[in-house]
Amino acid sequence: MAHTAQFTAAEAAFVLREPVRTVKKALDAGPVRPVLLRRAGASVRAIGWSDLFYLYAVRALRDELTPKARTEFYQALQQTPIDRRDEVRFGRFRISISDLVEEVERRTTDLTVLAEKVAFRADGEPLLKGREIEVYRIAALLDGGASIEQVLEDYPLLSRKEIETAQAYADAYPKAGRPYPRTSVKRALQGAGLEALDEA
Template sequence: MTHKTALTLREAAFVFGTPLKEITRTVDAHAALSVSKVIKGKQRVRLLGMPDLMYFQALIDVGHLLTPEGRFELHQAFLASPKGPLVTFNKFQMPVKDLKRRVEEKLEVLRRLKDQVEGDPDDPFIKGTSVEVYRVGALFENYTLQQVQEDYPGLSLDQLKVAKEFSESIPKKGRPYPKKSTKRVLAGLNFDALDDLSSLSLRRINQQPQ
């Protein structure tokens, strides 16, 4: 990863294993954290660069020791792009190289996951297929891996695991997909009851005076 790295807040929540609401709260508390904004459709998407990501990693390490003012100073120190081996703020010093290495290791996990999907980042397909990642991922709330494969026999176990991990790591924006597949919905219908209802309706029609 290069210094041009930019993650959405959802991606950052996955990278650091932190609830999205906590990432959002921190970003809102530090106006400078949102390094850039891009327009996607009708939405403005906030992006976090490497200095911001290093700041989040530092918060994991020492955030519990800092006051709100100290956290702000720490973030400003990273935004200043320290050239030496240490970033210094207040009475603290933190190793820049080590922090960046740990961030890049987490970014590599995200990169490998994203390499296995394609298309619209907000609603991608499993790579090499026309199957939506989130459509498959939604089924795991009710069914096991083996049961989901019964619904999608054309997908490998590895592809199904990608859908599950991606959906859990980067939750879908907007309306979720159904938690039951069309196949299972149809299988659960009582067609005999429908036939009985149709027969009853026909008898009533035939019994009506002409």
């Protein structure tokens, strides 16, 4: 399998199951070499598959690699494409990587599957596939402190899985520009003691 995709910090965070700020710190610290990509009209840092694999592998092997060994491991990964070998050798180390490669491939496939659960409106706004509900609207409610149960009350046609998809998509592909409100109109009315207007 050829590994040619590029991953933003947010996409890498989804794959690594790490906070975005942790991934950004790792990009700043090196030895990975991010490049600048144009996405949605903005420049963002991105890394290739081998750098993503390195970030995953050093977390999996964190107790076994010294800082010097991590740098040597990274340099060894750059010498031969990962998909052409089962182990990496450097210094006195021989590290079997086939299970680590399989896990990163599975997680990057999860990222692809997540993107397939979203459709796009003519203006480019992502919607939950089969629904006319904006992904970022649902994610904003969750970010604002609403529970999944509360979102289900406001959007009874959605399933729990669709709400989780909206949150995961918004995490992996953060919204550019003005954010959605972090509370629904219904909850805003209730908070203001105007429930009767909602029922009228």
